[in-house]
């Protein structure tokens with residue numbers, strides 16, 4: 001009896017299917033397709049929210065300057081780790097004592113958010129989250145030794161990556177994705193100071209991580225660094241180390257930006273050769289890396305006139321630039337499988 005009922009139900013289902021098929025073959029073909037390709041179905045690229053990213057930048061700035069060994073820095077570290085956890089990442093805070101150019105021991109914290117930690121196929125996105133302890137290029141010499149807000153230099157890359165993390169948390173991604181906020185990037189030796197110039201005084205957090213990755217033999221398909229990605233009308237020229245390390249990725253990112261209508265921010269032109277976290281991630285871990293970094297050949301220091309001054313505030317953060325960078329990176333990582 002039970003059996004018979006089952007058969008009957010199955011028979012009815014077949015009949016219904018046949019009927020459906022004959023009435024609307026187009027739709028039924030569609031249904032079949034989704035069924036058979038269930039596991040491979042691509043996830044649509046999420047929509048990056050520029051307002052949300054802007055708020056993440058403001059939240060960081062509201063802590064005050066995030067200079068290592070300060071309370072503001074410690075409070076912001078907790079905030080960043082908590083946000084990544086809230087978005088569903090497995091979070092590791094890697095603590096390290098690193099030595100600055102003036103021999104100050106910095107209690108550094110690299111904040112690492114892992115999506116799909118069991119996946120071997122990984123993509124890496126990163127930015128530095130600390131801010132410069134001085135404003136060596138400020139017009140006013142009286143305030144050059146004061147720490148800066150670092151809205152753009154520090155805040156913007158992290159703000160964009162937090163929004164990307166939120167979107168990955170909501171949509172999922174077929175690959176493993178790591179988002180790393182490196183510390184102690186911006187404690188580099190000032191150019192005009194009465195000390196012999198030392199090498200490798202920038203990017204101390206990424207140098208440490210490169211030598212001591214959070215997982216043994218850590219690697220990723222590629223890495224994308226975001227640095228100073230929030231200024232109005234910012235231009236992201238193709239940075240020269242990036243072209244050397246990962247020429248195909250540069251093409252992929254710049255083409256994607258162009259396709260999305262952000263070509264105005266991403267000229268197909270050569271930029272500077274910039275010592276930044278991507279140099280150490282690439283060199284120490286052998287991961288092809290690029291740096292999306294503002295370059296302004298018309299300004300004295302090539303990064304925009306606000307750079308390492310007290311003008312690096314929320315006033316010069318533009319949601320449209322955050323959106324252009326964030327949507328481009330999302331589009332690139334959602335084209336991978």
Ligand code: AHN
Nearest residue numbers: 153186202227274275276
């Ligand atoms: C140098 O000026 C050597 N590198 C730029 C890296 C940097 C500083 N990014 C933000 N602040």
Ligand code: ZN
Nearest residue numbers: 132153186308
């Ligand atoms: Zn800086």
